[in-house]
Amino acid sequence: MGFPKLDYVSSAPDPWNNKFTHFDGNHDAKYWHGPIELEAGELLYSFVRGTKPEVVVETGTATGFSGLFLGCALRDNKFGKLYTIEFNTNLLARAKKRFEDENISQFVNAYQGNSEDFPEILHNLISKSTIPPFDTIDLLFLDADDGHDYKHTINEYNNFRNKFTIKMIILHDILSFPGPRQVFDEVKHDWKYSMILPTARGLGVLLNNE
Numbered sequence: 001m002g003f004p005k006l007d008y009v010s011s012a013p014d015p016w017n018n019k020f021t022h023f024d025g026n027h028d029a030k031y032w033h034g035p036i037e038l039e040a041g042e043l044l045y046s047f048v049r050g051t052k053p054e055v056v057v058e059t060g061t062a063t064g065f066s067g068l069f070l071g072c073a074l075r076d077n078k079f080g081k082l083y084t085i086e087f088n089t090n091l092l093a094r095a096k097k098r099f100e101d102e103n104i105s106q107f108v109n110a111y112q113g114n115s116e117d118f119p120e121i122l123h124n125l126i127s128k129s130t131i132p133p134f135d136t137i138d139l140l141f142l143d144a145d146d147g148h149d150y151k152h153t154i155n156e157y158n159n160f161r162n163k164f165t166i167k168m169i170i171l172h173d174i175l176s177f178p179g180p181r182q183v184f185d186e187v188k189h190d191w192k193y194s195m196i197l198p199t200a201r202g203l204g205v206l207l208n209n210e
């Protein structure tokens with residue numbers, strides 16, 4: 001039960017002192033692939049524990065840092081599945097090893113591919129009965145693309161919205177990259193609730209509570 005076992009300590013800058021920064025290099029180099037802040041991971045864990053999702057989808061697995069928190073929360077809920085996608089095969093292999101080491105592989109399906117295609121990939125997996133059918137994503141966590149390019153993020157967003165009903169979207173790096181922030185500002189009025197959680201790099205939460 002509880003948070004994943006980690007040898008990673010956050011050195012997040014002070015979010016209340018206008019120090020939102022790109023990944024600042026103070027972290028251990030072996031985690032250089034831009035993992036989310038430890039505190040953001042703890043929040044993701046809490047969201048999953050609190051909202052009890054059946055289907056969680058993540059873009060940008062990297063080495064599985066955020067995936068560990070999402071997967072551990074599903075394990076502690078005792079149900080649900082995380083579907084996550086990563087472009088880079090080496091990073092994906094490291095993530096899968098972490099999921100195995102943490103004993104959460106049964107709660108996590110990790111795929112190699114382009115996150116903009118992930119909605120289509122999931123649809124194909126469902127139509128081939130490779131995964132159980134779903135048309136609703138309870139929690140969608142968007143964290144692909146190291147540069148968090150606006151075009152990439154809005155494509156991901158639109159592609160998911162076109163294929164699935166989504167209850168909650170969390171955009172990462174909303175205070176440290178202009179791309180996700182622009183997407184958040186453009187679409188937030190389409191949602192019943194929206195808010196920014198001021199972690200060091202920011203989480204943008206969009207929520208339809210019907």
Ligand SMILES: C[S@@+](CC[C@H](N)C(=O)[O-])C[C@H]1O[C@@H](n2cnc3c(N)ncnc32)[C@H](O)[C@@H]1O
Binds near residue numbers: 035064145
């Ligand atoms: C900011 S990191 C994700 C960090 C991760 N969520 C964590 O906490 O460990 C972004 C990741 O997205 C991956 N990526 C970049 N473009 C992508 C794409 N088009 N499709 C899938 N993954 C992509 C990168 O290889 C990188 O590992």
